[in-house]
Amino acid sequence: MAIHAAKSGDSYLTVSEATRQINDTFEAYFPQLLFHGEISQLTVAASGHLYFSVKDQGAQLSCVMWAGMARTLSFKPAQGVAVRVHGRPNVYAQTGRFQIVVSRLLEDGEGELQRKFIELKDRLQREGFFSVERKRPLPFLPRAVGLVTSRTGAVLHDMMVKLRERFPSMVVYLSETRVQGEGAADEIATAIRKLDDSRLVDVIIVARGGGSLEDLWAFNEEAVVKAVFACSVPVVSGVGHETDTTLCDFAADVRAPTPTAAAEMVVPKVTDLLQRVSELERRLRDFDRWLQPMVQRIDDLALRLDTRASAVVAEGSLRIKAAEAKLASIRPDKVIELLRGKIEIFHGRLYRMGMASTDRLNTNVSELRDRLRRAIPTERVEHYRSAVDTLGGRLLVGVKRGLEDAKAQLLGLGLRLDSTNPQRVLERGYSIVRVGGKPIRSLVEVSDGQDVEISVTDGKILGTVTGRSMQR
């Protein structure tokens, strides 16, 4: 046989011939190979061929299933699905790759890992590790970001690029860990705890690139879920691709579809923030706008003052008119006339009764009239009337003066308002002198040799007091 020929060394085969002989041997010894295991690393080629591995705990075999065969499958092959395989071994001549050409693929219940995943998920769910109420919001702007991932590989690089793009000065701490293989879960959990204990970061991203269910398995383990759950700062899970789901995703406060998306979530865009600050700055510097309500209030007060003044004047003149009317109605002559009439009647009655002489009565009447005159003299009425007039005049003058005062005050207020607008004051050539940050108003607030700070429109002048003189 050719194999023996190769051993003896007297005849060398070409690689192609060697490959063909290997395949012939396989064909002879394993016309049909039956085995079972779990599908992993499944790829559906554009041609429709299926490329995948079938593995168990200790070994894996590369498999290929031609498109025509693949179309007849009664189930959808997927990562972790347990299968029974009929196939023949073959070395693919072009790459030298050993593979099983699958002729029949049968589903063998649920894949072992898939089953484990679901069991663990259900249990941890019951234990409250995935509770929605526990999810915390991400900080608006973290002091620093913590990364839990592998130091090598594109994932770290891609996240750093995204972080730099959004917020160039963000500080990032890497807590390095292996992300797959035996013991990786404990390492990931430790890396999370270390970042948390350091108190250096306000948010943590747990990240890994895409891979098979086995590759991502560490992120399904209880140790990782518990570490994420126990973390005192919010955790973003960016494990695998959009379609990969791990238990770490469920335990995290936020699940990101990819590591890069996670980086995007944890920091805001610095340009957006600068824009917000600039907008507020513009509003703060807009004096006209914030003085507007004050001007309006002064206008309003002025209007109210005018209204009030007219009301006072109107009320005053109304009262004067009433007093005049009342005075006019008390006519002394009419009173005397009235009394005289009454006396005549009384006189007549007395006369008729013959109880006293008419003369005597006449004298009495004269006396009575004089007393009455003294009691209500016309002069006094006139005096009252003019007193009322004077009072009315004074009232008017008073109200007018009050109005003038108010207007003057208002004008003063307007001037003061204008003069206190710091920008305008400074623009007019005045300056604010401060000692120790406090504006000074009087000589007594500074002493010789003290440093002063003089604010002008465009900045500050620093100086020292060399002397003071009192304004006379």
Added chain:
Amino acid sequence: MAKAGKETVVTLEALVSGEVSEAQVDALSFEQALKLLEEVVTSVESGSLPLDRAIGSYEHGTALIKHLRKLLSGAEEKLRMLNQG
């Protein structure tokens, strides 16, 4: 002057009445400082403050803007390693 506890809460009232030191403003988180600045601008715009306090608020607003800009600027990001072991 620093208060105990890691989070110092600065209110608008304390800020405009001059009870807040420069160091306390510098210790504010971006979010806190931005919120305060928004309150300062809103209260100044409302015109409900007496003029002297409005002018004081203007100065405090300027200090907050300075602090916020400082938080947003700075060197390129640094990747720091957390000690393993």
